[in-house]
Amino acid sequence: MGKRKKIEITELHAEDISSDGRAVGRNEGRAVFVKDMVPGDNARVRVFRKRKSYLEAELLELNEASPNRIEAKCEHFAHCGGCKWQNFEYSKLVELKDRHVRTGFQKLAHWEPEVYEDIIPAATHYRYRNKLEFTFSNRRWLSPEEIESGEDFEHRNAVGFHVAGMFDKVIDVHKCLLQGDEENAIRNGLRDFALEHKLSFYDIRENNGVMRNLIIRNNSSRDLLVIMVFGSENQKDIDQVMNYLKDSFEIHSLNYIVNLKQNDSVSDQEVIYFSGETHLIEDLLGMKFRIQPKSFFQTNQEQTSKLYQVGLDYADFKEDDILYDLYCGTGTIGLTAAKKVKKLIGVEYVEDAVEDAAENAKLNGVTNAEFYAGDLKDILNEEFVEKHGKPSVIMIDPPRAGMHKDVVEQVRLIGADRIVYISCNPSTQARDIELLKNDYNFLKSRAVDMFPQTSHIENVVLLKKK
């Protein structure tokens, strides 16, 4: 049987971006997803996957480059999956992200706000991340040029990011523009140290190797918190690496984890403190927050202040308000509002985060806040509301998956006067708020860009009880 001929589209005009960072054009009514194009490009492409409602294609040749194409700044841009839109004019990217929020409400919620407020773009496009996680691997990703050269490599050790779509291949990152020179020096220094001392890099298939992951966090004063993750319990190797880090870099809080599991997640692993302080302190809207090695904290500090400010303005607090902060993490949103309201109740399922939230309340002299650990689906019920008082304002900030539908229903039954819903995924936000349509008016919506050069966008909405 002969091979089926791959279809070529000679003139594909890209006009949009997809959530996974590909450009989108249309061909005979079907969406076509293509890597390496930007909106405004016109190109010849070859279809490699055909589905009923969409096609996936690869770029063959640009017929005409988009006027909004720009040069990417990062040396790893072509292959690293991190900052997909570095080669696309930022102001245009922001326009498209804002449009996505709006079409999401039209298509998924069938409901739109009375007012769309202007998107808040990111002021800083590089070095904006206060947390990055790198992977050590003995399976360095080879560029097409390296493969073609036929060269024999002495080793394939690397430390950097996974190549998009390849769980076992890691790009050897020498300079990541998402953090500063100090963070880059730590990662590069560790690579050199491990190679010099013949310490093994993690082997994902065999689940062994000394050097496994590196997590670097910072705060706006540029204090650093480092967690080195080892894939071996050999204390001699661990001490050697940790002493190197301690003696070679100015690290505010130095810690390590031994992770012998098959997967990289360290949320269930013990953090072992090594030297310096046990945590970082971050300032946000005039409050101080403690960040422990594993605590959740929004990753773009500068934009977080703007995001929270939109939420606080929307909530329009009164002295006698009872505020529920749902999915509260370490209490950051609620605590920035606590002094304006009568009482704050936060709920979050990570117990450490709840402890942090209570500690953060103390740190800021907040005495009217209580935080509870538990899954909202189980904890938010009539009894809970009876015990803590009916909220007049509910602030909601769930993970990307959005809210469980039972939680949305409970929120509807509670019937707070105002709901401020902050989301890092406008699609699930639209899905969730549709369930509140009969009981609430949809007053405002405002997007905030927390992740420049990516397709991600954060959005805040205000609902008011009918």
Ligand SMILES: C[S@@+](CC[C@H](N)C(=O)[O-])C[C@H]1O[C@@H](n2cnc3c(N)ncnc32)[C@H](O)[C@@H]1O
């Ligand atoms: C996007 S974060 C927001 C954290 C916090 N509001 C902030 O701005 O830092 C979402 C939080 O929801 C928590 N979470 C996820 N699912 C949950 C659930 N079913 N019940 C309670 N909390 C949950 C996560 O642990 C995480 O801290």
